[in-house]
Amino acid sequence: MYWPRTKECASSFTELFSNAWSVTNVSGAQWANLRENADRERVKSDLLRTETPHLYFWTSHTLVMPHRYPAHEPLLHRMAELLADMHLSDDVMGRVVAFTASVFRPRMVGVHLRRGDMRVLEPIRAHNTTTAMQAVDAYLVQSPYAGILLCTDDGAPNQYTGQPLPAEGVRAKFVQRYGERVVSTTPRSLDRSAPIAIQDALVDLWLLRQTDFFVGTAGSSFSDMVMLGRSVPVTVCQSQHPLRYLLPLRIWLRGERTFSWLARYYWRIIRPRAAR
CATH class of the missing domain: 3.40.50.11350 (Rossmann fold)
Structure with missing residues (x-):
């Protein structure tokens, strides 16, 4: 697994976690040369269907989207398992324990x-x-x-x-x-x-x-x-x-949700009170 040190996340893996996983730290410049995309928008395709053996993306969003691709559901559970298996470094864990106790x-x-x-x-x-x-x-x-x-x-x-x-x-x-x-x-x-x-x-x-x-x-x-x-x-x-009701439209335009999801969202807002 590559662990890029960027201006969004400047710590190395070992500064945060103690798991003996196969993790390679790479610089921001190295990561820029590896990744497929130039911005960090949500990936809009089902990566389980790709035939490309190695893909590198820069994104602020998860690549696992079970609401859009049902086949991703087992991956979501696996993500939770991996997070539960992560062990903090001694320094970080010590601070968690001390704060909790106090x-x-x-x-x-x-x-x-x-x-x-x-x-x-x-x-x-x-x-x-x-x-x-x-x-x-x-x-x-x-x-x-x-x-x-x-x-x-x-x-x-x-x-x-x-x-x-x-x-x-x-x-x-x-x-x-x-x-x-x-x-x-x-x-x-x-x-x-x-x-x-x-x-x-x-x-x-x-x-x-x-x-x-x-x-x-x-x-x-x-x-x-x-x-x-x-x-x-x-x-x-x-x-x-005041402009919050435009957010779902933006999400749909990005390809992150389906049109039926968008229609249901706005229907819940505008439908007659008697129909609720």
Whole structure:
């Protein structure tokens, strides 16, 4: 397996994991010469049907799409098995254990609000703080004494230009609403071109996968990884941006969903109330 070190993920495999897997680190330049595509859009074909023996893609999305290709369903389960088999490096695991022991309550609500480069690439999706709080409120009804683990890259720089992005103040909003039950790690960096930022993000990922309820961000592969292979109650928070209803159209135009899926989405919005 090739492990490219890029400005999106600057850590090597061994800085993150201790598995004795056959992993080869490659530089960003080496990876650019290997990959088939020039941008990181979703791959729009069923790779199980290709006759090419070796393919290299650059994408921010999974290559396993069971909602579009039913034959991918077993691969999704295999992905979950492999993730469960991954062992953190001693340093990263030590931080996970220490944080859990010091601040976790018996029941925890995990919250991941993706900001960072999503505010550049998918700005409409980043308007979900209110819906996230509504989801947390619902879980606290079920578990009134639960703690809240909040993980966010709010305030991260633009990873492409290095320029600062405006921070929303997500943590301040949560603390104002929920008080001392809100806990967060303290990232050493939010710049993904720094290895320590990736290590810090992995700590958050492993902590979120230990929570009893999860509130995630629609369109975030990080939130998808938190949910992969787990069966806890989950709420994926959609955007509340005024233009949010255009997102499904964009997804369809990219070839990521079928026209029937698009039609069902808009029919649920416009159908007469009596038909609901």
